[in-house]
Amino acid sequence: MKLQGLDIDVVRKGSGQPLLLLHGGGGPIAQMPFADRLAEKFEIFAPTHPGFNGSKIPKHFTRVDDLVFLYLDLLDELDLTDVVLMGFSMGGWTAAELAVSNSSKLSRLILVDSVGVKVGGREDRDIADVFALPGEKLAEIMFHDKTLAPDPAEVPDEQLQIVAGNRTALGVYTWDPYMHNPKLPHRLHRIKIPTHFIWGASDGLVTTDYGKKFCAMINGATMTIIEEAGHSPQLEQPDRFVDAVLDMAG
DSSP states (O other): OEETTEEOOEEEEEOSEEEEEEOOTTOOOTTSHHHHHHTTTEEEEEEOOTTSTTOOOOTTOOSHHHHHHHHHHHHHHHTOOSEEEEEETHHHHHHHHHHHHOOTTEEEEEEESOOBOOOSOTTOOOSOOTTTSOHHHHHHHHOSSGGGSOOGGGSOHHHHHHHHHHHHHHHHHHTTTTTBOTTGGGTGGGOOSOEEEEEETTOSSSOHHHHHHHHHTSTTOEEEEETTOOSOHHHHSHHHHHHHHHHHHO
């Protein structure tokens, strides 16, 4: 699609109520099995953030709010209403900011292991520093089952370049301040639609304690914790994940 003069890749599949799916820092996830199951119930729209999956990031894109306005334009361009908005990690932060800005086209909000707020004090490390941790330690905090973490030695060079590009884009959008917007907690009261958090019990990037405190910032929000899953419950426990989504939005 052309949006704001940019070429944006959007995966579209399934039928039913529209579901706008915003991926996290690992890149697009619409080809995972969980998405195919959800496509039996929803019509999925899954854009790739500029800068991810080998795409270019415009020079004027420097913050998460650039994605927010891009996807508000996407909703207008596709003339979507009654949309279930679901975001993962950085995409969850984007989804929360979007719902704060304008939820007129949205029916529900689902945040999956989302970053975006600071729940502790100034010196507290609420969110692990993914840019400072070595790969082995990062896999340890991201996955319940460490064998599911990709082995760089087995990843083709072309894919490694995409991974490096994704990491760079993640830094552009989330580095300063790191992985959160200090003003967002003061704006979350604007979210009036049903909101549900889904969290991996073994997430070491943003723990369940972080998730519970984030959840408490949105009036009436509820939460499902998925056992035997880390930062990506949709990958480690796809069936339990889909069940949680359908319980909320099905």
